[in-house]
Amino acid sequence: xxxxxxxxxxxxxxxxxxxxxxxxxxxxxxxxxxxxxxxxxxxxxxxxxxxxxxxxxxxxxxxxxxxxxxxxxxxxxxxxxxxxxxxxxxxxxxxxxxxxxxxxxxxxxxxxxxxxxxxxxxxxxxxxxxxxxxxxxxxxxxxxxxxxxxxxxxxxxxxxxxxxxxxxxxxxxxxxxxxxxxxxxxxxxxxxxxxxxxxxxxxxxxxxxxxxxxxxxxxxxxxxxxxxxxxxxxxxxxxxxxxxxxxxxxxxxxxxxxxxxxxxxxxxxxxxxxxxxxxxxxxxxxxxxxxxxxxxxxxxxxxxxxxxxxxxxxxxxxxxxxxxxxxxxxxxxxxxxxxxxxxxxxxxxxxxxxxxxxxxxxxxxxxxxxxxxxxxxxxxxxxxxxxxxxxxxxxxxxxxxxxxxxxxxxxxxxxxxxxxxxxxxxxxxxxxxxxxxxxxxxxxxxxxxxxxxxxxxxxxxxxxxxxxxxxxxxxxxxxxxxxxxxxxxxxxxxxxxxxxxxxxxxxxxxxxxxxxxxxxxxxxxxxxxxxxxxxxxxxxxxxxxxxxxxxxxxxxxxxxxxxxxxxxxxxxxxxxxxxxxxxxxxxx
Numbered sequence: 001x002x003x004x005x006x007x008x009x010x011x012x013x014x015x016x017x018x019x020x021x022x023x024x025x026x027x028x029x030x031x032x033x034x035x036x037x038x039x040x041x042x043x044x045x046x047x048x049x050x051x052x053x054x055x056x057x058x059x060x061x062x063x064x065x066x067x068x069x070x071x072x073x074x075x076x077x078x079x080x081x082x083x084x085x086x087x088x089x090x091x092x093x094x095x096x097x098x099x100x101x102x103x104x105x106x107x108x109x110x111x112x113x114x115x116x117x118x119x120x121x122x123x124x125x126x127x128x129x130x131x132x133x134x135x136x137x138x139x140x141x142x143x144x145x146x147x148x149x150x151x152x153x154x155x156x157x158x159x160x161x162x163x164x165x166x167x168x169x170x171x172x173x174x175x176x177x178x179x180x181x182x183x184x185x186x187x188x189x190x191x192x193x194x195x196x197x198x199x200x201x202x203x204x205x206x207x208x209x210x211x212x213x214x215x216x217x218x219x220x221x222x223x224x225x226x227x228x229x230x231x232x233x234x235x236x237x238x239x240x241x242x243x244x245x246x247x248x249x250x251x252x253x254x255x256x257x258x259x260x261x262x263x264x265x266x267x268x269x270x271x272x273x274x275x276x277x278x279x280x281x282x283x284x285x286x287x288x289x290x291x292x293x294x295x296x297x298x299x300x301x302x303x304x305x306x307x308x309x310x311x312x313x314x315x316x317x318x319x320x321x322x323x324x325x326x327x328x329x330x331x332x333x334x335x336x337x338x339x340x341x342x343x344x345x346x347x348x349x350x351x352x353x354x355x356x357x358x359x360x361x362x363x364x365x366x367x368x369x370x371x372x373x374x375x376x377x378x379x380x381x382x383x384x385x386x387x388x389x390x391x392x393x394x395x396x397x398x399x400x401x402x403x404x405x406x407x408x409x410x411x412x413x414x415x416x417x418x419x420x421x422x423x424x425x426x427x428x429x430x431x432x433x434x435x436x437x438x439x440x441x442x443x444x445x446x447x448x449x450x451x452x453x454x455x456x457x458x459x460x461x462x463x464x465x466x467x468x469x470x471x472x473x474x475x476x477x478x479x480x481x482x483x484x485x486x487x488x489x490x491x492x493x494x495x496x497x498x499x500x501x502x503x504x505x506x507x508x509x510x511x512x513x514x515x516x517x518x519x520x521x522x523x524x525x526x527x528x529x530x531x532x533x534x535x536x537x538x539x540x541x542x543x544x545x546x547x548x549x550x551x552x553x554x555x556x557x558x559x560x561x562x563x564x565x566x567x568x569x570x571x572x573x574x575x576x577x578x579x580x581x582x583x584x585x586x587x588x
Contacts, residue, residue, distance in 0.1 A: 001106025055081025168228030497561020
């Protein structure tokens, strides 16, 4: 199904052509003065230069050609040469009917479906998720869902941090506590325990203590670095212990990500590609890409057009140890070999801009990817407290993501119990659903690159641009449809009727912009566009609801038309929140 603005532009283009002008001048856009008109065409302004004619004269001639248009109810030429447009309600009804009948409401499949890998986990093993992980999780999940919705094949990878110094810090911490474990006996040749001899709680206690100690105890840090080296070199006991740390951590991470409706198809870590690193390093040396500089192996990635300094991309440190660059490049090589993706998307803190420029340039220069393979980085801002600084607990510590979720659920439960009579179990389930919407929508409604302030009162409010408001609107529609059924009506059989009121027309026009919005949001990797759209749609529905007697309407055909419109509105809103990563309860 063609996009609404494309259809309007086609009609306008024919009118320009009929008046003797280039039909390319007929591009139509949404009016920035809705008090004057619904849509606008400024083509006569551009035409004035081409045809050496007053723009208002061109606009008047084009408007005359639209007198019998099946699309435009009104086409008025106004000084200095704008065409102000209003649509015919009959045209809108036909278009809406087509939208209701087509899969995904008329969203056209891409000409060529892409295979996309999204790297949006980035959590470190042995460490709890904190509030900073919220953004990568929910933005990444929404980008994945949007691209799947429009027709691409998408694979999400947690890409765990399980390779660097934190592994050595945890291992040396465990060794101090349990020096007699077989993992540390390098002469041991038997099987290692099938189950982990430690819990996630113990790991989360050991890591920060070990990290703090390493900052003031040089000998301890040296031991941690040695343990890291042995792990990375695949020393049998250290590698087995590292795998057990991964296993225990992933189980806990899955629990926390599931609480956010986030799912990964791959739970790979940096360690997954350890066997590829020597091969990749040799390839870079043999190809003349990498050379030794101050003892380290580097690849130059500077380009002639650079206006700022671009340091070389380091592949190996002077002691032969690998870095994040190394594992990220080897991961690209691994992904290309296994999946041959058309695009790889990364989500991290926006402060890593330079890093990803280096890695992407290095991947291209060394031909790890095809020239046409897209490498995309989404750098996101921070979640801040009311003071404008990164969000902390009341005592100033790093806020755990698990605690943020629990606090939001508790606040939502309080509000639901305060204003409604609802059984305890249902209230708890509903509160959890609405709290998730509050968290996810509160994050995604902001442009990814911008910082935002986490405001519990605002995010959990049932009014304004919030997740609970969106859900409340959907639940309101569900309630009306349920009452219609109680009256003996069949919502599934209801047919759309003629558009009558201005409020109904505004709602219809908003619905008709769904396919253009969703395609654009997916292409731009912009969940905030879906948020803005579903919020406007909710506003348009609520205006229609307040101005229209839906269930009290005595004309059965007219009432059925209202119901059919509600069915479509609910379905579109539910698809919107689904790609954002949450769903609506039955009651609120």
